[in-house]
Amino acid sequence: MDGVRRTALVTGITGQDGGHLAQLLHDKDYRVFGLIRGQHNPRREEVERDLPFVELLEGDMTDPTSLVRAVETSSPDEVYNFAAISHVGYSFNHPTLTMEVTGKGVLNLLEAVRLTGRAQRTKIYQASTSEMFGGLDTTMPGTGYNEESGFHPRSPYGVAKLYGHWIAKNYRESYGMFISCGVLFNHEGERRGTEFVTRKISRAAARISLGLQDGIKLGVLWPKRDWGYAQDYVRGIWMIMQHDEPDDFVLATGEAHSIEDFLSAAFAQVGIADWRPYVEFDPALTRAAEVDNLLGDASKAERVLGWRREVGFDELVRLMVAHDLAEQRQYAGPSTSAAVEGSSVTPSRGTVPELP
Ligand code: NAP
Ligand code: F7E
Numbered sequence: 001m002d003g004v005r006r007t008a009l010v011t012g013i014t015g016q017d018g019g020h021l022a023q024l025l026h027d028k029d030y031r032v033f034g035l036i037r038g039q040h041n042p043r044r045e046e047v048e049r050d051l052p053f054v055e056l057l058e059g060d061m062t063d064p065t066s067l068v069r070a071v072e073t074s075s076p077d078e079v080y081n082f083a084a085i086s087h088v089g090y091s092f093n094h095p096t097l098t099m100e101v102t103g104k105g106v107l108n109l110l111e112a113v114r115l116t117g118r119a120q121r122t123k124i125y126q127a128s129t130s131e132m133f134g135g136l137d138t139t140m141p142g143t144g145y146n147e148e149s150g151f152h153p154r155s156p157y158g159v160a161k162l163y164g165h166w167i168a169k170n171y172r173e174s175y176g177m178f179i180s181c182g183v184l185f186n187h188e189g190e191r192r193g194t195e196f197v198t199r200k201i202s203r204a205a206a207r208i209s210l211g212l213q214d215g216i217k218l219g220v221l222w223p224k225r226d227w228g229y230a231q232d233y234v235r236g237i238w239m240i241m242q243h244d245e246p247d248d249f250v251l252a253t254g255e256a257h258s259i260e261d262f263l264s265a266a267f268a269q270v271g272i273a274d275w276r277p278y279v280e281f282d283p284a285l286t287r288a289a290e291v292d293n294l295l296g297d298a299s300k301a302e303r304v305l306g307w308r309r310e311v312g313f314d315e316l317v318r319l320m321v322a323h324d325l326a327e328q329r330q331y332a333g334p335s336t337s338a339a340v341e342g343s344s345v346t347p348s349r350g351t352v353p354e355l356p
Pocket of ligand 1: 036082
């Protein structure tokens with residue numbers, strides 16, 4: 001590889017990790033191709049604006065021919081597979097689609113690399129997840145789940161990801177392919193989709209403090225997650241792919257916090273001491289089965305790769321809320337801007353009556 005410019009193909013380029021990784025690879029002088037789906041993807045313009053160096057290729061994880069074409073066109077040294085139906089709640093309502101995209105899509109991509117004769121030349125990263133551990137809480141080691149822990153997925157998403165994980169390992173063992181799986185715990189940040197609970201809360205806290213929103217509807221608040229910062233994790237993903245052997249690695253912070261903890265930290269940052277008056281329970285946002293507690297143990301990645309997360313929970317919340325305040329301020333009148341700079345806020349209620 002010395003002196004030769006490397007090429008990467010990133011699926012899920014419109015998503016959180018796809019965007020961060022594309023930037024990281026570009027900064028390392030990779031040529032970056034991104035797979036984008038649909039004849040009119042509403043997020044294409046965002047990618048073209050924010051990541052102008054990415055060469056977009058049309059393709060869908062459920063369409064094997066399009067994946068063969070994308071692999072042939074890009075001829076990648078490294079493929080990063082982020083494409084998925086990634087929302088756990090959504091997967092309960094769309095279990096078949098989830099299996100097609102999140103599960104079988106992995107097989108389609110592996111076959112595209114193999115059938116184009118690149119099995120021994122192209123490294124592949126598979127985005128596995130802590131949702132494969134799932135629950136029951138009683139089975140979680142005190143130090144958190146690690147690479148040796150058993151799996152007990154609790155959603156169609158978790159089950160589809162487990163298929164993707166095992167088929168990736170199977171192709172590694174059967175065909176000697178360089179395929180590594182990152183078993184990543186929740187990671188969040190400024191690019192996080194607003195359908196996930198952290199970004200939904202950080203944006204709501206910002207909007208409430210600016211008088212743009214009355215409150216927020218949420219599901220259950222007791223579950224705990226091991227929340228890290230997406231840019232730390234994307235750096236870890238690249239390190240996993242540079243390791244001399246294909247392998248599986250857990251990336252996590254080793255700290256779990258409840259959704260209530262996230263609410264407290266986010267609302268405190270905009271000067272609201274008690275979040276409770278602003279939060280309404282919506283049973284429609286609960287899931288048929290819940291994962292109560294996820295804590296990860298990343299000591300293998302720390303020992304073998306030298307990976308360390310840099311951003312902790314408080315800093316993560318601070319970064320997200322600060323970003324959303326800056327983004328939402330454009331929609332607020334001039335009188336609100338002084339209030340959010342300060343430490344205490346009296347949100348103006350009733351400006352935007354609809355709850356998101
Ligand atoms: P994300 O923001 O939800 O992005 C998912 C991406 O998949 C989007 O670009 C989406 O494109 C694309 N996609 C969906 N269906 C597709 C299809 N049929 N064909 C091609 N592309 C399709 O997810 P993320 O947070 O960046 O996560 C990246 C990967 O890591 C995912 O596989 C996720 O399951 C996994 N993971 C995430 C976390 C986390 O905490 N973020 C933790 C562990 C594992 P559209 O924009 O067109 O919908
Ligand atoms: O939910 C609860 C919800 O959707 C976290 C994905 O990136 O990480 C993510 O999956 C918790 C759950 O993330 C709302 O019931 C309450 O207990 O933000 P989430 P997730 O399900 O942990 C894993 C590692 C992935 O791999 C996934 O791709 O929050 N919750 N009220 C809510 N969740 C949402 N989304 N919206 C609510 O209103």
